Amino acid sequence: MQKILIIALLSYFTGFSQYSISGKLDPSENISWVLLFKIENGEEIYLNNSEVTDGEFDFKIDATEKPGILRAYYDIEQRQFVEFLFNKENVAFEFDPNSPMLSIAYKNSRENEIYRNYYTEIYGLQKRLDTVQMAYFSNQDQSLNAGLEKKYKENLKELKKAQSKYESLSNNTLAYHFIKASAQYNAPEPIKIPQEYLSEAKLHFFDALDFKDEILKNSTFLSDRMIDYVFYLNQAENMLAANDLQSQAIRDIEDKIALDPALKARFYQNLITEYLAKDNAVMAEKILKKYEQLAPEFQNRAFIAKTKEDLKTAVGSQAPEISWTDLEGQKTLNELTDYDYYVIAFFSSTCSHCQEEMPIFHDYILGINNLKVIAIGLEDENSFASYNTMTENFPEFINIMESEKWESHLVKSYGISSVPSFFVLDNEKTIIAKPGDVEEIMRLFGTD
Structure with missing residues (x-):
């Protein structure tokens, strides 16, 4: 996250009904919109938005707005913004969004x-x-x-x-x-x-x-x-x-x-x-x-x-229970005792990353005797066939299909928002790691 405090503190003129907050991004980096927030009691409160034209944007601030810190987000997903203090006066600045700290320059703000x-x-x-x-x-x-x-x-x-x-x-x-x-x-x-x-x-x-x-x-x-x-x-x-x-x-x-x-x-x-x-x-x-x-x-x-x-799924917490039925009857995660480590893997047969990573993961665990994988497929009626085809190649996994996909109770229990997602457990079923991908799991257990 790139962050900078830009303090803009100017005198109050009662004759203005609005104030202008203007900025220029150079280069514009294909940024289309800038969103304006104010900080109040440490919380962000949305104020306005401005379209970026030729790298320039402009906001109008009502004269009744109290002095304080404002944030202009130019990449909301990556939380990239410039931060400045509004004090009842026009503010104008320009900066390079790739290095705002080094490039920021002001046109009319002595303070x-x-x-x-x-x-x-x-x-x-x-x-x-x-x-x-x-x-x-x-x-x-x-x-x-x-x-x-x-x-x-x-x-x-x-x-x-x-x-x-x-x-x-x-x-x-x-x-x-x-x-x-x-x-x-x-x-x-x-x-x-x-x-x-x-x-x-x-x-x-x-x-x-x-x-x-x-x-x-x-x-x-x-x-x-x-x-x-x-x-x-x-x-x-x-x-x-x-x-x-x-x-x-x-x-x-x-x-x-x-x-x-x-x-x-x-x-x-x-x-x-x-x-x-x-x-x-x-x-x-x-x-x-x-x-x-x-x-x-x-x-x-x-x-x-x-x-x-x-x-519930923080490192150090007990993994939420999982139950399934196989040819031997009803089974649960906490009943498993034969392994030192367990990996819970959430995937979907229609996910391109899963299609690439899960076969690699399955081949990798063939050489690890003290590890068992519980693979949970998040599917719906349109993907049942692809799930069955995919899991035919995963005989070493405990394969569980959740037919309600994102509405599955396991999705909610484990807080899943994307696939693939992985949880590494010890033999007590305590979560000890949450790797971001298969490569990270392989580093945890060794790649030889």
Whole structure:
């Protein structure tokens, strides 16, 4: 996903009934439409759309629209957008959709330019400071330490000067809130031991943030920073250790937002989404319990229902039961005991990818003695014949046909939205992986 914050903060003129948000994509990359959303309480709300003509698009914003962050999506499926802050003024910019961060340019937004210049300058200065700190970690020659310490302090002084300059330039604007909140803590002198450096970073991570700032709360800024704190400052070599570290990090944040249930609800929702994306069912369930303890008015029942469905097939969860009938009678997944691993494969005989991958998969498992495949064909009355023909070549699979296709109860139980889809289970029928294709399964079990 490509993403950039474009801050457009201009003075209010009461004489305008509408404001213009115009942009140009260069090259246009065959983009036909741009969709405009606003961010309100961390959520995207659709505003308008504009056709792209010769790479150009234009939106009209009603004068009653409140100042805040807007997003112009130029590829909604890939979530590619430019993000800017509307403050009761016309905004015009152009960018290359392949590299918006590097190419963005503004025509009539001084404050936008201030924020962009801030980002560019601060990023460069911070990178220089970090380079010295990294050298200080690895330096074994004590005679060089004094020089590194001096260089570090010089760079730190320059960084603080730049931060102060941009806070002054953006004073009394919405951009100021983001610039001030972006100030990163740096120790007054370089730290020799990496673990001490990490501890300092954690201790001071939120120094520049005001959790009561309504402008930050209405954007995604606070939410993004909280997620960064949990996941990027609290990593470990294994999941159990990472879960412990991240649980403490979550408690740290809960202490800071204890009196703000709306922000806490958003924090929990973001955590659950992240943990599900990482297939960490243990932490997703843990946070879901916290979320359900909030007052009802701060809960999203649809989100809770979807999360519970997703948890059924998250890595670490017990696979939903499957039953079928063969010549020996009624069988179930949980009754199978003869193998170390099981793969549940959803496919359809009319799916071109399935037609290509499933025969390869069947031939591959012939050399694996401790693996059994339960192949579930999603079919309808028009594909019964092709299913029977296809599965004649899969004698090593347990073949199950679901005649209701996408309405099948197994489709709903496993959350299937496309085929082929695969789930790898251990001998306890716990989901241990969800490979994207047959090649990934082959890498899991070895390709020899």
